Amino acid sequence: xxxFVSRGFRGxxxxxxxxxxxxxxxxxxxxxxxxxxxxxxxRIDLAEWRFRVAGLVAHPRAWTWEEIRxxxxxxxxxxxxxxxxxxxxxxxxxxxxVDILLDAAEPLPVASHAVASxxxxxxxxxxxxxxxxGKAWVVWEFDGAPLPPEHGGPARLLVPxxxxxxxxxxxxxxxxxxxxxxxxxxxxxYHNHGDPWLEExxxxx
Amino acid sequence: MAGRAVLERxxxxxxxxxxxxxxxxxxxxxxxxxxxxxxxxxGQHLDVRLTAEDGxxxxxxxxxxxxxxxERVTITVERLDDGEVSPxxxxxxxxxxxxxxxxxxxxYFVWEPALGGPLLLVAGGSGVVPLLAMVRxxxxxxxxxxxxxxxxxxxxxxxxxxxxxxxxxxxxxxxAVTHTLTREQPPGWDGYRRRIDPAMLTEVGxxxxxxxxxxxxxxxxxxxAVATALVELGHDQARxxxxxxxxxxx
Amino acid sequence: MDDHDLRVDGNAAAGLLGEVFALEATxxxxxxxxCGAIGQVGALLAYxxxxxxxxxxxxxxxxxxxxxxxxxxxxxxxxxxxxxxFDPAP
Numbered sequence: 086x087x088x089f090v091s092r093g094f095r096g097x098x099x100x101x102x103x104x105x106x107x108x109x110x111x112x113x114x115x116x117x118x119x120x121x122x123x124x125x126x127x128r129i130d131l132a133e134w135r136f137r138v139a140g141l142v143a144h145p146r147a148w149t150w151e152e153i154r155x156x157x158x159x160x161x162x163x164x165x166x167x168x169x170x171x172x173x174x175x176x177x178x179x180x181x182x183v184d185i186l187l188d189a190a191e192p193l194p195v196a197s198h199a200v201a202s203x204x205x206x207x208x209x210x211x212x213x214x215x216x217x218x219g220k221a222w223v224v225w226e227f228d229g230a231p232l233p234p235e236h237g238g239p240a241r242l243l244v245p246x247x248x249x250x251x252x253x254x255x256x257x258x259x260x261x262x263x264x265x266x267x268x269x270x271x272x273x274x275y276h277n278h279g280d281p282w283l284e285e286x287x288x289x290x
Numbered sequence: 291m292a293g294r295a296v297l298e299r300x301x302x303x304x305x306x307x308x309x310x311x312x313x314x315x316x317x318x319x320x321x322x323x324x325x326x327x328x329x330x331x332x333g334q335h336l337d338v339r340l341t342a343e344d345g346x347x348x349x350x351x352x353x354x355x356x357x358x359x360x361e362r363v364t365i366t367v368e369r370l371d372d373g374e375v376s377p378x379x380x381x382x383x384x385x386x387x388x389x390x391x392x393x394x395x396x397x398y399f400v401w402e403p404a405l406g407g408p409l410l411l412v413a414g415g416s417g418v419v420p421l422l423a424m425v426r427x428x429x430x431x432x433x434x435x436x437x438x439x440x441x442x443x444x445x446x447x448x449x450x451x452x453x454x455x456x457x458x459x460x461x462x463x464x465x466a467v468t469h470t471l472t473r474e475q476p477p478g479w480d481g482y483r484r485r486i487d488p489a490m491l492t493e494v495g496x497x498x499x500x501x502x503x504x505x506x507x508x509x510x511x512x513x514x515a516v517a518t519a520l521v522e523l524g525h526d527q528a529r530x531x532x533x534x535x536x537x538x539x540x
Numbered sequence: 541m542d543d544h545d546l547r548v549d550g551n552a553a554a555g556l557l558g559e560v561f562a563l564e565a566t567x568x569x570x571x572x573x574x575c576g577a578i579g580q581v582g583a584l585l586a587y588x589x590x591x592x593x594x595x596x597x598x599x600x601x602x603x604x605x606x607x608x609x610x611x612x613x614x615x616x617x618x619x620x621x622x623x624x625x626f627d628p629a630p
Contacts, residue, residue, distance in 0.1 A: 169590030274610025287611030398582020
């Protein structure tokens with residue numbers, strides 16, 4: 086049915102004008118914060134919560150909720166991009182830089198990739214370089230309030246320079262590998278890297 | 291024949307809006323003419339796809355409200371204030387407009403007279419739409435399957451097809467409707483005024499021993515509460531079919 | 541809002557599954573690889589959004605069917621089902 090246009094339909098999107106090149110190709114601006122979920126929201130007891138860094142590291146580490154909250158916090162303010170084409174501008178997340186967590190575990194030289202895994206079974210894979218150099222956080226606050234469960238609370242991974250499915254909700258750890266290992270959506274046709282500026286949405290992009 | 295019919299129904303087609311009728315302040319029925327429509331079963335839905343000038347597309351599913359009737363298909367849409375698609379369907383579209391759709395879809399939440407009964411239909415708000423298709427098909431085929439519709443709405447103004455339902459109930463074909471109005475009731479209302487609960491299901495529906503076929507449709511929370519209550523009352527889970535609409539509405 | 545509001549029935553994925561299967565997918569029967577429960581695809585708990593649909597066992601939440609239309613290709617993962625049975629069309 087190529088070419089058919091629904092008379093008078095615009096959709097709810099906000100035009101990208103005035104956003105000065107902040108909106109990646111194929112995206113539209115969304116004021117809300119849509120909830121996309123692949124399963125039930127895990128109920129996590131904070132006393133049992135852990136974040137682990139394991140795999141190809143010299144010192145596998147685990148942090149309790151109190152321990153991770155005691156690390157030097159940092160805040161990301163910026164835009165996030167979902168592969169389903171919405172971009173949300175000017176979000177603020179607070180947590181700890183993944184650099185601090187990786188430094189404590191000391192990745193081995195052969196470590197090139199990681200798989201982030203979550204309570205509830207979700208996984209996503211990333212090159213290690215995309216987790217280092219101030220590009221990734223484990224966050225527990227969104228817009229100044231505790232991260233709501235439907236958005237990944239108590240804590241989620243935040244890797245805002247990649248499509249948002251890489252920012253694993255309910256994150257529980259990173260496993261470092263010497264190869265790429267497709268995660269939940271990557272094994273179902275989505276891109277292993279996911280750079281929104283190169284429109285790396287799908288497997289063959 | 292079955293294979294070809296299946297492939298046909300997943301093709302996007304252009305339907306013509308024959309009429310857009312306001313049913314209640316928030317519900318609009320769109321009477322569609324769909325050339326080549328292969329027919330449908332009550333309970334099935336269709337997918338609607340809207341395309342903007344710049345190619346942006348939005349797609350939603352809507353339950354078919356009408357009994358099978360050749361190439362005529364009616365959907366009844368609730369206009370959600372913060373919706374993206376429903377304000378267009380239930381506010382912008384008019385007679386003569388074209389609408390891209392595909393269907394019919396869904397083989398699980400369907401009823402036809404051959405499946406028998408007795409039939410208990412439980413509706414929450416817009417969840418009544420696919421159940422109306424069942425009721426209308428029941429009437430159109432002269433089915434004698436005993437059928438009971440338990441229909442929850444916020445107020446009398448929100449009730450769909452109230453006159454039609456009363457007429458069908460009075461026709462003596464074994465169809466009965468019970469309303470519950472949960473937020474606001476008209477003066478002199480002596481019916482239920484609360485959410486559907488186990489006591490109401492026991493008073494209105496059939497006992498488990500009658501082994502009714504049950505169809506529950508509405509917001510996810512309501513459907514889950516009713517389905518759980520039915521099983522706890524002793525109904526056979528395998529004879530309870532649900533269609534959750536997601537967070538309030540459709 | 542919580543996840544209970546977001547989940548729907550497998551029937552909601554009928555359109556997407558219908559793009560892949562010639563026979564009506566929501567009427568097919570699956571045996572859950574997690575707990576062995578047998579039921580129709582239409583009765584699975586569905587989490588559907590723009591990336592795809594994940595249909596989970598109502599008893600144990602195992603992802604029985606995962607399907608995505610990713611850039612014009614359909615990807616299907618049925619590893620969560622021990623078996624899938626399609627009966628002939630009536």
